[in-house]
Amino acid sequence: METTKEKRKLITRNGPWVVYRHIRKDKNMPFYIGIGKSHKRPYSKKCRNNAWKRVVSKTDYSVEILFEGLTKEEAIEKEKEFIKLYGRADIKTGCLYNMTDGGEGVNNMVYTKERNKKISNTLTGRKHSDSTKHKCSLGQKHRMPVTIEGIEYSSLRQAGVALGIHKSTVKSRYL
Numbered sequence: 001m002e003t004t005k006e007k008r009k010l011i012t013r014n015g016p017w018v019v020y021r022h023i024r025k026d027k028n029m030p031f032y033i034g035i036g037k038s039h040k041r042p043y044s045k046k047c048r049n050n051a052w053k054r055v056v057s058k059t060d061y062s063v064e065i066l067f068e069g070l071t072k073e074e075a076i077e078k079e080k081e082f083i084k085l086y087g088r089a090d091i092k093t094g095c096l097y098n099m100t101d102g103g104e105g106v107n108n109m110v111y112t113k114e115r116n117k118k119i120s121n122t123l124t125g126r127k128h129s130d131s132t133k134h135k136c137s138l139g140q141k142h143r144m145p146v147t148i149e150g151i152e153y154s155s156l157r158q159a160g161v162a163l164g165i166h167k168s169t170v171k172s173r174y175l
Helices: 004-012 050-058 072-086 113-123 131-137 156-163 167-174
Strands: 017-024 029-036 059-072 146-148 151-153
Touching: 017 072, 029 072, 050 131, 059 072, 146 156, 146 167, 151 156, 156 167
Parallel strands: none
Antiparallel strands: 017 029, 017 059, 146 151
């Protein structure tokens, strides 16, 4: 029997990534396929989508490690294969509560009309304070307020247009 330390060495030699599935105990069927950089991720309940949380609140589940010792690229490919094999519940192709086709990013993420409406309602009428607006404008590299010969310009570009020179010239000469 391998010790945990020996097992870690084995995994990190090829790669630290694992591919796992969560299986509903009430129906004995998978409901989630995932990847993780360590053996902790398959057992973690943090950073899970709402559909996953609803299933877990209704029933117990087991964790099955499908592959271990993979590189990141290999893990992503295996995750995509299994999600395609089982299908996704949100697009009515299968039983998984994964919100994407797997891998990195939001490949084929489905945004419902209700979700979009909720976001729209949340953002409608939002007002930012003058302080926040000023901080946002300062955060943009091309929006540096500049004062030249007592005249204040809201940006390097505006100063450049007024002086008839390029904004980079304004920056090098006056800042």
